[in-house]
Amino acid sequence: MTASPQANTSRKALVLFSGGQDSTACLAWALQRYAEVETLGFDYGQRHRIELECRLTVRSELARQFPAWGAKLGEDHLLDLSLLGQISDTALTEDRAIAMQANGLPNTFVPGRNLLFLSFAATLAYRRGASVLVGGMCETDFSGYPDCRDNTLKALQVALSLGLDAPMTIETPLMFITKAQTWALTESLGGAALNDLVIEHTHTCYLGERKTRHAWGYGCGSCPACELRARGHAEYIAT
Ligand code: ZN
Numbered sequence: 682m683t684a685s686p687q688a689n690t691s692r693k694a695l696v697l698f699s700g701g702q703d704s705t706a707c708l709a710w711a712l713q714r715y716a717e718v719e720t721l722g723f724d725y726g727q728r729h730r731i732e733l734e735c736r737l738t739v740r741s742e743l744a745r746q747f748p749a750w751g752a753k754l755g756e757d758h759l760l761d762l763s764l765l766g767q768i769s770d771t772a773l774t775e776d777r778a779i780a781m782q783a784n785g786l787p788n789t790f791v792p793g794r795n796l797l798f799l800s801f802a803a804t805l806a807y808r809r810g811a812s813v814l815v816g817g818m819c820e821t822d823f824s825g826y827p828d829c830r831d832n833t834l835k836a837l838q839v840a841l842s843l844g845l846d847a848p849m850t851i852e853t854p855l856m857f858i859t860k861a862q863t864w865a866l867t868e869s870l871g872g873a874a875l876n877d878l879v880i881e882h883t884h885t886c887y888l889g890e891r892k893t894r895h896a897w898g899y900g901c902g903s904c905p906a907c908e909l910r911a912r913g914h915a916e917y918i919a920t
Pocket residue numbers: 885886887888889890900901902903904905906907908
């Protein structure tokens with residue numbers, strides 16, 4: 682059952698926010714709905730520093746360009762999860778260089794990491810008085826990685842709510858939409874100005890490239906993340 686907008690007006694949300702297109706769409710979605718919104722990022726040494734810098738720029742641009750959202754945007758949190766490096770493939774396999782796998786993820790990928798991220802987020806949310814976690818997990822574009830699946834997150838929502846003895850809702854607004862529909866979602870939330878903000882300030886490229894600006898934003902243009910983003914934008918423009 683979907684709660685009415687009124688039911689959300691007093692709730693506080695914590696958004697898993699990486700500074701990429703998807704989590705920026707989630708942040709705007711949450712700012713539209715909830716009374717107060719805080720953001721959480723994870724620093725686990727895999728992503729480029731540029732992404733952590735983009736997080737702060739996106740936050741400040743959202744607040745500047747959309748004052749009503751700025752009034753709701755609360756604290757930002759950055760958790761050091763460098764310990765994930767100890768259980769990644771590269772750490773467990775000697776002399777293996779960080780490389781891109783056929784599935785489009787770096788081999789430093791940690792299985793089930795979204796379960797870890799959301800559990801840390803829930804603990805923080807509880808302490809911050811937030812009862813909603815918002816994440817950009819999606820079944821549509823990532824071949825249904827098991828820890829991104831809707832049923833996995835539904836089960837985790839129940840486990841977290843029981844374990845905390847407090848309601849903890851996991852919202853995933855992108856779960857069943859395509860990348861093209863993500864652009865349409867941000868347009869519906871903040872018009873062309875929000876899509877321009879996404880293009881100009883969010884970062885998705887796996888290689889950390891921000892020198893070349895394409896119609897869809899900055900990136901190398903050839904890594905799996907750039908290809909996905911470019912294809913989604915082209916589809917969005919075509920419709
Ligand atoms: Zn790229």
